[in-house]
Every structure is written in structure tokens, then in C-alpha cells.
Amino acid sequence: MRLNLGLAFALVIVVLASLMAGRSWIPFDHWFAGDLKSLIIMELRLPRAILGAIVGASLGMAGAAMQGYLRNPLADPGLFGVSSSAALGAVISLYFGFAVSAWLLPLFALAGAGLGMATLALLAGRSGSLILFTLAGVILSSLTGALTSLLISLAPTPFATSEIITWLMGALMDRSWDDVMLAAPLSAVGMLILLQCGRALDALTLGDTAARSLGIDMLRLQWMLVLAIGLCVGSSVAVAGIIGFVGLVVPHLVRPLVGAKPSALLIPSALAGALLVVLADCLVRILPSVSEVRLGIAMSVLGAPFFMMLLFKMRREVA
Numbered sequence: 001m002r003l004n005l006g007l008a009f010a011l012v013i014v015v016l017a018s019l020m021a022g023r024s025w026i027p028f029d030h031w032f033a034g035d036l037k038s039l040i041i042m043e044l045r046l047p048r049a050i051l052g053a054i055v056g057a058s059l060g061m062a063g064a065a066m067q068g069y070l071r072n073p074l075a076d077p078g079l080f081g082v083s084s085s086a087a088l089g090a091v092i093s094l095y096f097g098f099a100v101s102a103w104l105l106p107l108f109a110l111a112g113a114g115l116g117m118a119t120l121a122l123l124a125g126r127s128g129s130l131i132l133f134t135l136a137g138v139i140l141s142s143l144t145g146a147l148t149s150l151l152i153s154l155a156p157t158p159f160a161t162s163e164i165i166t167w168l169m170g171a172l173m174d175r176s177w178d179d180v181m182l183a184a185p186l187s188a189v190g191m192l193i194l195l196q197c198g199r200a201l202d203a204l205t206l207g208d209t210a211a212r213s214l215g216i217d218m219l220r221l222q223w224m225l226v227l228a229i230g231l232c233v234g235s236s237v238a239v240a241g242i243i244g245f246v247g248l249v250v251p252h253l254v255r256p257l258v259g260a261k262p263s264a265l266l267i268p269s270a271l272a273g274a275l276l277v278v279l280a281d282c283l284v285r286i287l288p289s290v291s292e293v294r295l296g297i298a299m300s301v302l303g304a305p306f307f308m309m310l311l312f313k314m315r316r317e318v319a
Contacts, residue, residue, distance in 0.1 A: 003257055007271035011053065014275055018049045018282040047177045052281045053274035054180070055172075055240050056250075058187040058232035060273020061266050063247020064254075065194045068201040068262030069225055070134060074310070077233045077247040080226070081140025085116025086237035087168060088144045088151075094164045095151045105167075106182050106238040113234025116140060117226050124222065133222060170241035170296025172281050179239040190231030191270060197224055198263030205262065243296045245303025246273050252310065 019041055020026055026045075030037040062077040069075075077083060089112020090105050098104045123136035148168075155161040200221045203211040212218065236243065250273045251265055258264045277295070280302065284293045 003254075003268055004271060007268060007275060011271060011275045011278065014278050014282065015049045015053065018052075018278055018285075019045045021282045022285045043176070047180050048172050048175050048281070049278055051175050051180050051183060051239060052172050052278040054183050054187050055236040055243060056246060056273035056275065056277030057270040058183075058190060058236050058273075059243065059246035060250040060276070061191050061194055061270040062229045062232040063273075064251040064262065064265045064269035065197060065201065065225060066229065066247065067251050068265065069197075069204065069221075071204065073252065074248070074307075076245070077229055078141065078244060079134070080116075080137045080229055080233070081120060081144060082113050082116050082226075082230045082233045083237055083242060084141050084144040084148065085119075086110065086113035086234045087242055088112050088148050089115070090167060090238065090241075091148050091151050091164050094167060095155060095160060097160075103178070103182075106179070109238035110186070110234050112144075113230050113237065116144065116234075117230040121223065121226055166294075167241050168296075169294035170243040170299070171292075171294045172240055173292055175239065183235045183239045186231045186235035190228045190235070193224055193228035194232070195266060197221060197228070198266060201262035205260070241296055243277065243299050245299050245307070246277060249303050249306050250276060252306075 019031070020028070022045065024037075024040075026037045026041060031041045032038055059077060063075070066077055066079070067073055067075045070079075086109045090109040092098075092112070093105045093108035098108065120133075120136050120140055123139060124133045152161060152164055155164060200211070200216045203214045203216045206214075208218065251269050254265060254268045254272050258268055277299075280298050281295050284295055284298050287293055
């Protein structure tokens with residue numbers, strides 16, 4: 001509880017700081033002045049900060065749940081294929097020019113996530129097997145990634161290609177309250193379902209056989225995780241594009257503070273994920289560059305070295 005309160009307090013501080021940060025710094029006494037600066041705060045920076053917190057919380061909790069389910073510290077929500085399926089849906093809308101409407105691109109991304117969830121469940125079958133589920137996620141990720149690359153290569157105009165690649169980089173710039181209203185309820189439902197899975201994830205630490213003996217329905221748990229992670233990751237991709245490594249990095253940062261119990265990791269991972277994404281978005285806005293660095297690129301630059309350090313640490317432990 002103390003950790004959650006500390007993370008929540010830090011998140012509030014970072015959100016307030018993000019409202020001031022940018023190409024033009026806006027101090028607190030201008031936030032409610034009723035002028036152009038206050039409009040920038042209320043219509044641009046505040047929804048962007050809230051959306052960053054929603055995306056970070058969704059990805060952080062999804063990563064913690066997936067690592068608990070697969071019992072693999074290297075697991076990431078992208079392994080399910082839901083993220084790449086949502087990206088494929090968004091790329092289809094950009095490819096055919098449907099993204100001229102503000103709502104169509106997110107809806108296509110959510111449709112892609114839903115189709116990916118259904119395909120994943122179909123490939124995994126009804127056994128609830130962990131191995132089948134993992135392999136199905138790898139197959140789905142490979143297929144949707146290949147189809148996305150195909151659409152990029154066949155894009156009808158250079159402008160369409162540029163739009164697709166730019167969107168895939170992931171960013172929170174130019175987001176509005178409409179994006180917040182789209183992502184918030186879907187992410188909230190997904191995270192509530194993940195919290196309901198906490199007891200089952202704890203039981204899984206004892207092994208599949210022990211979990212079944214404790215009354216855990218493996219197939220039901222699998223369906224709940226597919227639905228929940230589909231909602232969390234799908235809604236995040238729908239409004240922000242692909243932002244990687246959050247679901248991988250955050251649980252590792254929090255786990256030493258709460259222990260290895262999966263249910264105890266869910267809420268701290270959500271708060272830490274929100275904190276990380278808002279802080280990273282704040283930093284990319286103040287970097288002295290000609291154009292704003294994409295958040296997805298920044299997270300990859302931060303996450304890749306962390307991933308390599310984790311691999312070296314695991315190799316030393318095995319040796």
C-alpha cells in the first residue's frame with residue numbers, strides 16, 4: 001500500500017510537470033488565465049498527459065499479468081500478437097484512406113485487436129495449454145507483422161507510406177479528449193479483468209497441476225487474459241500507436257519492491273507504467289530537436305539496453 005501511494009504521488013507530480021513542459025514553458029499561474037496558454041493546457045497538454053497515464057498503466061499491468069501467466073520474466077504483451085494485430089488494423093485504415101475520420105483509425109485498430117484475440121483463441125484451442133498459447137501468439141505476431149510490411153511496401157502513394165510509418169512509431173502528440181474517452185473505458189475494463197485473474201496467477205506459480213487442483217480453470221483463465229490484454233493493448237495501440245518495452249521493463253523495476261507474487265505486482269506495475277510513459281513523453285517534448293522525437297522510439301532506446309542487461313543477468317544466473 002505504501003508503494004502504491006508513493007507511485008501515485010509521483011505520478012501526480014510528473015503529470016503536473018508535464019503540463020508545464022514543452023517548447024513553450026507555461027507556469028502554473030497561467031493555467032487558468034483564460035488566454036491562449038490556458039487553452040493549450042486544457043485542450044492539448046492535459047489530455048495528452050492523461051492519455052499517457054492510461055496507456056502506461058494498461059501496458060504495465062498487461063506486462064505483469066503476462067509474465068505471471070507465462071512464468072517468464074522476458075514475456076511482453078507484444079508476444080500475444082494483439083499489439084501487432086491492432087497495428088495491422090490501423091495500417092489498413094491508413095492504406096485505404098479511411099483515417100480521414102478521427103474515429104475510424106482507432107476503430108480499425110480495435111477491430112484488428114478483436115480479430116487478433118479471436119484468432120489467438122482459435123489457434124490455441126480449448127486445452128488451455130501454455131505451450132500452445134505461446135506458439136499461437138508467436139504465429140499471430142509473425143503473420144500480422146508480415147501483412148503490415150506488405151501494406152507498407154504496396155502503399156499507393158509516398159504520403160500514405162509516410163503516414164503509416166510515422167503512426168507505427170508511436171506518439172502522444174496531437175491527441176485530444178476524444179482519444180481519452182475512447183481509451184479510458186476499454187483500458188479500465190481490461191485492467192479490472194486482470195485484477196480478477198490475480199488469484200489464479202498466484203496459483204500458477206505452483207505449476208499447472210497444482211493450480212488445477214486448487215480449482216483454477218485454465219481455459220477460462222486463458223480466455224480472460226486474452227480478453228483483458230486485448231482490451232488494454234488494443235486500446236493503447238488504437239490511440240498512441242506501438243509503444244514497446246513498457247510491459248517488459250516496468251514489472252522488473254517493481255518486482256524487487258513487492259516480491260514475486262503476481263497479484264501483488266499488478267497495481268504497482270500499472271502505476272509505474274503510467275509514471276514511466278508520462279515521464280518519457282515529458283522528456284521527448286523538451287529535447288532540443290528540430291521535430292519532436294517519437295515516444296515509441298524513445299521507449300525502444302530506453303528499453304533495448306534494459307532488455308540486454310536482463311539477458312546478461314539471466315545468463316550469469318544459469319551459468
